[in-house]
Amino acid sequence: MKFTIDWLRQYVDFDFTPQQLSDQLTMAGLEVDAVDELYRDLEVIKVAEIIDTHPHPNADKLVLCDVMVGDEEKRIVCGAPNARKGLLTAVALPGTVMPGGFKIKKSKIRGEVSLGMLCSAKELGVSEESSGIMELNEFNAKSGQSLLEAMGLQDILVEVDLTPNRPDCASVIGTAREVAAMASTPLKLPVDEGSLPTLSGSIAFSVDVVNPEFCPRYVARRMTGIKVGPSPWWLQKRLLSVDLRPINNVVDATNFIMLEYGQPLHAFDFTTLADSKIIVRTAVDGEKFTTLDGQERTLDASMLMICDGKSPVAVAGVMGGANSEVTADSTELLLESACFDAISVRRTSRNLKLSTDASYRFERGVDPQLAPVAMARLVSLLEEIASGTVDDDGVDALVAPIVPLDLALRVSRTNSLLGTTFSADQITDFMTAIGMEVSLADDDTLTVTVPTFRVDIVREVDLIEEVARIFGYNEISTSLPVVPMSFAEQDSGRALRKEATALLTSLGCYQAINYSFVSPEHADQLGLPADDEGRNTVSLLNPLTEEQSVMRRSLLPGLLENVRRNINFQSSSVRLFEIGKVFEPVADNVQPNEENHLCVVLSGLRYGTAPELHFEQSAVDLFDIKGVGQSLLSGLRLSQIVFSDNSSVAPYVDGAETLALAVGDETIGCIAKVGKECLQKFSIKQDVYFLDINFDRITALQQASKKFVPLPKFPAVQRDIAILVPESCPASDLVEAIATKKEKLLEHVSLFDVYQGKNIKEGFKSVAISVTYRAQDKTLADKAVTKVHQRMIDLLLKKFDGHLREM
Amino acid sequence: MQDALLRLQQEADTDLAAISNADQLESFRVKYFGRKGPFTQLMRQLGAAPKEDRPKLGKMANELKLALQGRFDEKKVDLVGSLAAAGPQLDLSLPGRQVPQGKLHPVTQIMEEICAIFEGLGFSVAEGPDIETDFYNFEALNIPAHHPARDMHDTFYVDDSTLLRTHTSPMQARVMETAEPPLKVIAPGKVYRCDSDITHTPMFHQVEGFLVDKNVSFADLKGVLRVFIAKMFDESTAIRFRPSYFPFTEPSAEVDIACVMCGGKGCRVCKKTGWLEILGAGMIDPEVFKKVNYDPEVYSGFAFGLGVERIAMLKYGINDIRLYYENDLRFLRQF
Structure with a gap:
């Protein structure tokens, strides 16, 4: 909602500065978005009088004008047809920067010196008028005077961001009413609401409101003897000040009063109305109608139309029709000032995808009392500026008497x-x-x-x-609520998420947040088969772009895009993680299944930007991502999640480097190296490893409780075993074999080296294991340890078909 | 032999006392403790001493050497600060060995900061679905179909009755329909609007908060938000409450803080007003209570909603909202 200070002063007196006014309105709930001086860039434009003209020696269409700007005489070359002796017009002198940014300089035009430019209204951004230079004689302008002053253009535009509940302020008078309350001054209204004419309906046309539920009031009057032409300057100026283009006096008057009072108005060319009838009814499904903007629109039965005896002539409360438009030749008008139902107008406007100043107001609610007031204002304005004569009577079709609440x-x-x-x-x-x-x-x-x-x-x-x-x-004073104390519950997943994010950042990973909606092409980039379940996505009906049109099923593609971006911006060592929702459509369910997943991606150097000085750098491998997973799971005390063979290798995974994360028989995630083809599709030229796990599934698990074990009183003895086993034998099986052997003295067993190559028989590998023994009640004797340790060695040799290797 | 030892001791003590730099320290070490040093030679001469004197002399020589070694070490400590430093010089200007650490996304950091303040005031944290029904997102919040307020929400639709939530306010209805007052809840989460430019991303984060009980007043709302802003920004941050409109609150308020960039003098960030809009709030509308079968004559409450990205922008001086979702390490490392 826009208005100017000068316009506002027409209806209310106040002493506020523009800034004070803006603050007061904002604090009253009418948030002022902007306060701008109008036409500020025109301050340097002056009024010039053409005192003589001479033909240009080298160009037929140009004229040499001798102009006076105050007491200075200048010669200016001009090409406008209306440049003539005695004309007062606008001049931009050398040095002036025009609204478009163009700087006027002293120049030679076809060999003749020109000390400035005589301007059209369009060049100055005052109006669309561009057929000639400005005509200022009727403004009583004085040569040398500033153009702004001469035309009364100095004004301040105020823009209010109106909330939907205050349609009463979608007008200058409505805003003035608020200002009057602030300033404690009376409102000055252009129409005396106490002496409105009584409209009894004895008229030369008929009005039939078929759907009164959508049209609580319809006021109509006929005017004759109308002379359509340009509006007077004061009216054009008002419209221009709020960025509305003047059209002709009739249309301008309806627009002006809509802005002034907030009542949308419409003028039909009366002679185009078949049978001199107005019928307010809903449209027929599929009915076609061409609106004023020249668009043909298809109507439906919910849309309220203004019709004549034969066909629609306007979409009620939205836009008039081309068939009944006021033209330069119109002399008889049917004026409409009506109240239409907010929901009906909104629905129609939505369905037609057509939003206008009128529909904006009706959708939010227009006071039904306003219709006859605005009609009186329109009639008197058209009498004044279009020499019209109004019929003595008119129609005021009011469904029910209006009783204030x-x-x-x-x-x-x-x-x-x-x-x-x-x-x-x-x-x-x-x-x-x-x-x-x-x-x-x-x-x-x-x-x-x-x-x-x-x-x-x-x-x-x-x-x-x-x-x-x-x-x-x-x-209003402030206080703090007194509410009974109670425990502040947390969403169960939230605490675990916070723990996980803290662990992951300590493991060198940065948290990423990607959009929940992604490109449907991700499925192709991941190489999912045509019938893959992962292609079943929730799609948006109205996405902003194709790249953001389906809800993600996996966090991995987004993170891969992040990896690529970072590599492109020279951060080639990337450790990122995201915890966020993925969305899985559920048949027969309105809302899809939303599950939080955790995804970690590692790529580039193991220690990232850390200096080689202290860290032996090399590219990350599967054990980096496995290590992240293990640190995370042990940090979260979720030992029930174990790494196991990945039996369902996804197409975007390198089958040789992947493990499943499982709880019992259930797979809840995996770690893997991203497959070559997939990397290519994401334009990534270095290895990427990832971990993906269903985080909500983790949340449902029981975290191991923290339990104290007394510290040992006696020393431990550590013994190592180096054993050669067949290459195919998983080293962890050896550790497992010892760990699960119920041996009382055994405290800890761990793998410390695996070696293949020189000095090792082909097809075999050397596995080195460290075993710690301890007794709870005494210092272990060497002999006792040796005995137990030998049992462990024998166990391994037998179980894994191994040979001892010389230490 | 005994005399030679005593002379050696005197001589060494004199030499030791004269040492004033590391070079002298080193030549002393070579001179007295080196392979060709006097002690080695004396020990070799030990064989020439009478057999019965040998243990006594040997012991004396050893004690002398040890004592000298001790005094030498003391001198060395005095001179270079530590024994070890006498080895190759350590360049202490080298960086420490920092194991690389990651960081939380700035939006998460601010979101957690916001949640922590309200948790400190006893608010519970609840989360809800991103894909909402029209009912919870609009109807339950007194925004029926064809309400002009729907224009304030550029909504992504999944189908006629399902959408991406445009705000976290649906959690008001979701929580209230399953619990009885008193309620103190915040609901952080992602929200979506189909709008994208330098100040809008189609996805962003909000924290909704509401408190419902008997006799909760607008003054209480002001009090709670004042505490929040003091903790989130600065104790002295000026605040103003001004009328606004949300269909699910009445009265509704917009809350501004004095511009953190210019301190209220007026700048580009605050559009020369000196104020920054940071949250919307109000007293929960009776219609919202009716939808969840609370009696508005018995219960009252307030609700507020704030945009996390906006607060992060103000606190960290981020000038382009799109940076949040590019996950560029050069950006993420800054917070």
């Missing part, structure tokens, strides 16, 4: 909701300041009569908001 407002309720201690008198004052009528119903209750223009106030709580607003939100 009476609401009960309890003082106690007001105070308890706001935390205030207002008296009934104070509340009464606040209410009357904004046009409410108040009477006392009982000790605690006021009866408040709501003026019809406040369509947003229908309940007691709406009045309570007005009390707070008028008193000032900032003035």
Whole structure:
């Protein structure tokens, strides 16, 4: 909603500076978005008088003008057809920067010196008029005067970001009403609402409202003798100041009054209305109609139309039709000032994808009392600027009498909701300041009569908001709620997520957040087969782009894109993780299944940007990602999750380097090297390893409790075993074999080296294992250890078909 | 022999006392403790001494050497600060051995900071679905179909009745329909609007908060938000509450803080107003209570919602919202 300060002053007197006004409006709930001086770049444009003209010696279409700018005479070359002696016009002197950024210089045009430029209204951005240089004689301008002053253009534009509940302020008068309440000055209205004509319907046309539920009021009058032409400057100026293009006096008048009062108006060319009839009815499904903008539109049965005796002539409350448009030749008008149902207009506007200044206002609610007022204003304005004559009578089709709403407002309720201690008198004052009528119903209750223009106030709580607003939100004291103490519960997954993110950052991983919607091409990039379940996605009906059109099924593609981006920006060592939702459609369910997943990607050097000085750098491998997984699971105390053979290798995974993460028989994730083809599809030229796990599944698991074990009192003895076993034998099986052997003295067993190559028989590998023995009650004797240790060696040799290797 | 030892001791003590730098220290070491040093020679001469004197002399020589070694070490400590430093010089200006660490995304950091403040005030944390029904996202919040307020939400639809939640406010209805007051809840999460430019991303994060009980007032809302802003920004941060409109609160308020960039003098960030809008709030509308079968005559409550990215931008000075979701390490390392 835009208005100018000068325009506002037409209806209310106030002493506020523009800044004060802006602050006051903002604090009253009419948030001011911008306060801008209009036409600021025109300050340097002056009025010039052409005192003589001479033909240009070298160009037929150019004229040499001798102009006076104040007392300075200048020679300026001009090509406008209306450049003539005696004309007052606008001049941009050398040095002036034009609205488009072009700088005027002293120049030679076809050999003749020109000391500036005579300007058209379009060149100055004042209007669209470009057929000649500006004509300023009728403004009583003086040569040398600033153009802004001469044309009365100096003004300040205020832009309000209007909330949907305040359609009453979608007009200059509505805003003035708020300002009047702030300044405690009366409102000056152009129409005396007390002496509106009574319209009884004895007229030369008929109005039939077939669907009154969508049209509570329809006021129509006919005007004859209209002379369509350009609007007077004052009217054009108002429209231009709020970026509305003047068209002709009739259309401009309806637009102006809509901005002034907030009542959308429409003028039909009366002679085009078949049978001199207006029928307000819903459309027929599939009916075609061409609106004023030249677009043919297909109607449906929910749309309310204004029709003549034969066919539609306007989409009610949205836009008029091309068939009944006022043209330069129109002399008879049918003027419409109506009230249409908000929901009906909104639905129509949505379905037609057509939003106009009129539909904006009707959707939010227009005061039904306004229709006859705006009609009176329109009639008088058209009498003045289009020499029209109005018929004595007209139509005011009102479905039901308009009765202002009476609401009960309890003082106690007001105070308890706001935390205030207002008296009934104070509340009464606040209410009357904004046009409410108040009477006392009982000790605690006021009866408040709501003026019809406040369509947003229908309940007691709406009045309570007005009390707070008028008193000032900032003035209300602050307190802290007194609520019984209770334990603050957390969503169960949240605590574990926080633990996991802390662990992962300590493992050198940065947290990423990617969009939940992704490109459907991810499925192809991952190489998923055509019938893969992972291609079943939740799709958006109205995505912004194809790249963000389906809800993700996996976090991996997003992270791979992040890896590529970072490599492209010279951060080739990447450790990223994301914990976020993936979305799986569920048949027969409105909402899909949303599950949190955790995905980690590692690529590039193991220690990233850490200096070679201290860290032996090499590229990450599978054991880096496995290590991340193990650190994470042990940090989360989730020993029930184990690494196992990956029996369902995804197409984007390198089958030789992957393990499943499993709980019992259930696979809940995996670690893997990303397959070559997939990397190619993501344009990544270095190895990437990832871990992916269903985080919600983890959340459901029991974290191991922390339990104290007394510290040992006696020393431990450590013995090593080096054993040659067949290459195919997993080293961890050897460790496992010892660990699960119920040997009382055994405390710990770990793998410390695996070696293949020189000095080792082909097809074999050397596995070195360290075993720790300890007795709880004594220092172990060498002999006792040797005995047990030999049993362990024998066990391994037998079970794994191994040979001892010389240590 | 005994005399020779005593002379050696005197001579060594004199030499030791004269040492003033590392070079002299080294030549002393070579002179007295080297392979060709006096002790080695004396020990060789031990064989020439009478057999019965040998143990006594040997012991004396050893004690002398040990004592000298001790005094030498003391001198060395005095001179270079530590024994070890006498070896190859350590360049202490080298960086420490930092095991690489990652960081949380700035949005998570701010979100956790916000949650921690409200958790400190006793608010529970609840989470809900990103893909919502029209009912919870709109209807339950007093935004029926064809309500103009739907224009304030550029909604991504999955189908006619399913959408990506446009705010975290649906959690008000979801929590209230399963629990009885008193309620103190915050609901952090992702929200979606089909809007994308330098100040809008189609996905962003919000934290919704609400408190419902008997006799909860607008003054309480102001009090709680004042505490939040003091903790989130600065105790002295100026705040203003101004009327606004949300269909699910009445009265509704927009909360501004004094511009953190210019301190309220007016700058580009605050569009010369000196104020920055940081959250929307209000008293929960009776219609919302009715939808979850709470009696609005008995219960009242407030709700608020804040944008995490915006607060992160203000606190960290981030000027382009799109950076949040590019996951560029050069960006992530900064926070």
